[in-house]
Amino acid sequence: MRTRNCLLVVLALFSPAARAQSQSSQAQVSDSSPFRPLTLPTPNEYRTASGRPGAKYWQQRVNYRIAATLDPARNEIRGRETIHYVNHSPDALPYLWFFVEQNLCAPNSITNQLNQPPLVFLGTAFDFSCQGFNGGGHLESLRIAGIDARRTVYGTTMRVDLASPLVSGGSLDIEAVWHFNVPPQGGGRMGHDGPLYEIAQWYPRLAVYDDVHGWNHEPYIGAGEFYLEYGDFDVSLTVPSSYIVAATGELANPEQVLTPTQRTRLAAARRSETPVAIITAGEAGNVAQTRPSTSGTLTWHFTATNVRDVAFAAGPNFRWDASGYDGILIEDLYRPAATRWQEVNRIGREAIKYYSEQWYRYPYSHATTIEGPIEGMEYPMLTFTPNSPSREDLQWVIAHEFGHEWFPMVVGSNERLYPWMDEGFNTFIDLGNAAAYFKGTPYGDSIEVHPLHLYADHAKPGEEQPLITNPTQVRDLFWVGYQKPALMMQMLRYEVLGKDRFDAAFREYIKAWAFKHPAPADFFRMMRDESGMDLDWFWRGWIFTTSRLDQAVDSVGPKPDGGWNVHLSSRGTMIMPAEVTVTFDDGTSDTRKLPVEMWNLGPSFTYSFPGKKRIVRAVIDPRQALPDVDRSNNGWPRNR
Ligand SMILES: [Zn+2]
Known part of the structure; x- marks a missing residue:
């Protein structure tokens, strides 16, 4: 009975019907190998298969001319701007999408309605709300060719319909007039603390139109940052004469807004490896000593080329330190109460130098950080950072915000959708910089892990x-x-x-x-x-995916020819190359790095160690360098 039964099964397996059934179930097997290709967009003339910009890569160009007034008495910024938009895309555009990000703090904004609690980053809370501030941007007019443009505002985004489509290669000028009340805390990225203003997301601006998504008009509601076009900026900022202004771009009229002493000190600072006080502790807040004019207003004029944003800070009582690295002015402006800031210039200088030498030379004329209420935020050439509780924390935030000059200011990825491409890449380069800055200390020697x-x-x-x-x-x-x-x-x-x-x-x-x-x-x-x-x-x-890694040594045993096998497995859903250290019975050891292809036939792999010496111990990931979720199976025998 038994034999006959088996024969029947064998016959059934080889019958034509069974073969057809077997083939049809084969056809339904999809590739589940961890090495199967990712599904990526088809390469084209804009983006090549090798990952570079293609022969016909394009991006839009948007230049801004902005004249704005900061009125601290009314806590208000009023501005007018001319936007020059150039359509380099192959498409005719019937409408343009803008961001009007001050609407983050409008009464019925998504952000104010959700009123979500802060996100906690270890000891630091990041509050992307407006903390109940009801402001919002007020767009007084928006004209194209002198005619009021049809526009529809949806929270922080705005669609502007054009009288006729903007053809490929065409350009147009948009004129806008606007004002807003400055929130104390504008989603954690701008705001003011008494007379100190840190201003960003402040002018109506274009969303990115690209070949990947078309218009990138995901609203600004808090956690997602920015994705902006590159362009040239010409910005005039009128502030009380007692105020000092720092901004993205080059100061075009230093003779009008700085004293002769400050200009002399700045020239010296550019050549100095150690900080030079442009405004000393004794001078901070002293209008007669720090300002060329003691009443009325002054207009600071900045220009910036090929940047994706412009921000500025203004306040009446800054200390100001500066030094030079490779022709780049490294600056920090801070209130006298920020006691830890003596070291900030050196921290900033070392960061700019490190990233420049490691990855890509800093492309701008200055790198400036402002001490104030913002917990850490980055703009081209300008960052906002707080006075931190510890030296390590201060170094981290100063260097991190400056690291953003590489990601996303230089490498202009889409922050609103892909924080890993800017915050993540930046954190990665920051770790190396922090290790270098604190080298030889317990913190410096452990920060990278x-x-x-x-x-x-x-x-x-x-x-x-x-x-x-x-x-x-x-x-x-x-x-x-x-x-x-x-x-x-x-x-x-x-x-x-x-x-x-x-x-x-x-x-x-x-x-x-x-x-x-x-x-x-x-x-x-x-x-x-x-x-x-x-x-x-x-x-x-x-x-x-959220795959997890679990590498294991299953067992060790002799080979028929006298050598020794180490039986390894990858028990998690993530694969990685493996490193294995074995100890022989004579007390010597050997370490082998095995390529990730070891897993290409499945989750088990047998490695034949060269030589005939008896293996008494085997450990996978002996440096504990990988995020292995179960280390209890990493050694053989298990009980050691
Ligand atoms: Zn960041």
């Missing part, structure tokens, strides 16, 4: 969200937007590609996309193309 140590607390199954998640939907932005992508970059650099191979590829990415708009697929393709290694498996594990 910080993201790895955060893994267990933040990568919780069922709670963690993939890096590709839109930031407004992310519950743990500290992890998803900052620390995990930084860890991902460290893993790629140190554990997958190796430092030289990674660094060369990442530098090329920065160079190829400087002052342009890379999308995620461009980054993936460029890293693959430049490094010579397929990395789809890596991006899938780190960006598109």
